[in-house]
Amino acid sequence: MTSDKDLGMDRAITRRDFLNGVAIGVGGAIAGRALPEISWLAATGITQDAPGYYPPALTGMRGSHDGSFEVSHALRDGRFRPTGQSVVTGETYDLVVAGGGISGLSAAYFYRARVPSARILILDNHDDFGGHAKRNEFRPGGRLWIANGGTAGIESPFPYSKEAHELMAALGIDPVALSAEAGRAADRSVFQGLQAATFFDRETFGVDRLVVGTPGGGRGRGRGAAPGETWEAFLAKTPLSSEAQRDIARLETAAVDYMPDLSNDEKKDRLSRMSYKDFLLNVVKVHPDVIPFYQVRTHGLYGIGIDAVGALECWAYHYPGFEGMRLDPKATGRMSFTARGDATPKPAYNFHFP
Incomplete structure (x- = not known):
């Protein structure tokens, strides 16, 4: 039977280590070249541990790095071989979540709600959490503008499960109020002059x-x-x-x-x-x-x-x-x-x- 140590559960992986270390090593082995977004960050002098590092305000082409799909397929097919040297740190986690999108964050949220003292590690191959539902921020003329970074709406909220409704309530999302606000925006002729x-x-x-x-x-x-x-x-x-x-x-x-x-x-x-x-x-x-x-x-x-x-x-x-x-x-x-x-x-x- 595979032990927690064999699975690497005893190894500490910080957000910085995962993005700037493991990702580069895997991407280099798979793609044979540096990851585009890591290279872009390095070229601009922006690093994750730098003061003021804030992904929603970053621009440029950002997303899954080259090699992500190849690594996933290798894991699926049993062909993946780790390239780094394992380091025993003695750290353990009660839950490890692969993916920091809505589903992954929800899993961590509900687990923490049931086990308040739980130590949870969330891994993601992007520079920000939220997955497709992340946000973009712009400040033209000093005014803050917030735009969706992917997800445009709350899809089909009516057949949502009890747990999904609980999460929306905990986040302060009120579908009825949001619907009314969207209607008022339409009444303000947001789409005036636009056509397909x-x-x-x-x-x-x-x-x-x-x-x-x-x-x-x-x-x-x-x-x-x-x-x-x-x-x-x-x-x-x-x-x-x-x-x-x-x-x-x-x-x-x-x-x-x-x-x-x-x-x-x-x-x-x-x-x-x-x-x-x-x-x-x-x-x-x-x-x-x-x-x-x-x-x-x-x-x-x-x-x-x-x-x-x-x-x-x-x-x-x-x-x-x-x-x-x-x-x-x-x-x-x-x-x-x-x-x-x-x-x-x-x-x-x-x-x-x-």
């Missing part, structure tokens, strides 16, 4: 072109649509082929039941077993030139394209093609947690920055 646009890149569409006024805000039925703009008028300004323009207009405006012989549950089951790309090509029968227009639409939420995201997931997010299928507005077991939250009828999603 679609950028067509040269590598994919043969020309770099920004077309303003995407109907529906770019997701079929979102905010930011150009008043009175039709899909036909918008598409005529794009570099898309005539076949693609025709089928996109049909996809976005027609209400067709593409599975008329199936029940509601059978439709959802069928959709859960195909990608959105397959749905468009093989069920809706769009021209192949249509796919590049939608391919990256899911990148913001999933980090992958529609060739790897299920059609049922896209139905939950109101992507085009499902208007005429009369699917019951409720979640099924073959959906991700976030998609299940979006598919379940609930109050409007206002828990976000304006």
